[in-house]
Amino acid sequence: MTPAMSPAMTHVWPIRVYYEDTDLAGIVYYANYLRFIERARSEMVREAGVDQPAMKASGLVFAVRRFEADYLSPARYDDLIEVRTELATLKGASFDMTQEVWRAATMLFRARVSVVVLNAQGRAARLPADIRARLAALRANVGP
Numbered sequence: 001m002t003p004a005m006s007p008a009m010t011h012v013w014p015i016r017v018y019y020e021d022t023d024l025a026g027i028v029y030y031a032n033y034l035r036f037i038e039r040a041r042s043e044m045v046r047e048a049g050v051d052q053p054a055m056k057a058s059g060l061v062f063a064v065r066r067f068e069a070d071y072l073s074p075a076r077y078d079d080l081i082e083v084r085t086e087l088a089t090l091k092g093a094s095f096d097m098t099q100e101v102w103r104a105a106t107m108l109f110r111a112r113v114s115v116v117v118l119n120a121q122g123r124a125a126r127l128p129a130d131i132r133a134r135l136a137a138l139r140a141n142v143g144p
Contacts, residue, residue: 009086010085011047011084011086013040014080014081015081016078017076018077027076030071033071033109033111036101037083037099037113039083040083041085041097060117060120061117063115064114073103073107075109081101082102083101084101085099086099090132093117093124093126095114096112
């Protein structure tokens with residue numbers, strides 16, 4: 001499975017549901033959707049050219065500030081699903097992403113995630129210009 005950016009700059013990250021992802025009923029345990037979308041967000045930022053280990057070495061990290069989610073339909077063991085991520089807004093020290101989990105033509109889960117940049121003291125910090133430019137390039141192709 002290879003992740004990809006479509007021309008619309010929606011990042012797509014495929015995932016196979018494994019037994020360990022499910023509960024006793026054989027459906028994806030609700031908290032595992034957070035793991036799935038976290039990985040997809042990290043891969044989108046990496047593919048945009050943002051080096052998070054270098055950020056950390058310079059005293060800055062990304063942290064989730066707010067999260068809101070809707071569970072629409074269950075994913076099950078052995079499903080092939082994909083996480084679709086788009087940058088929704090870009091602000092001085094934060095950005096918002098929309099994320100959806102799909103199985104073929106069925107949306108299973110959707111979330112809006114606000115991410116903030118923190119300095120070494122745990123306080124909000126402005127996005128460095130180079131990181132802002134890399135993220136803005138994603139946003140420029142997403143729409144208003």
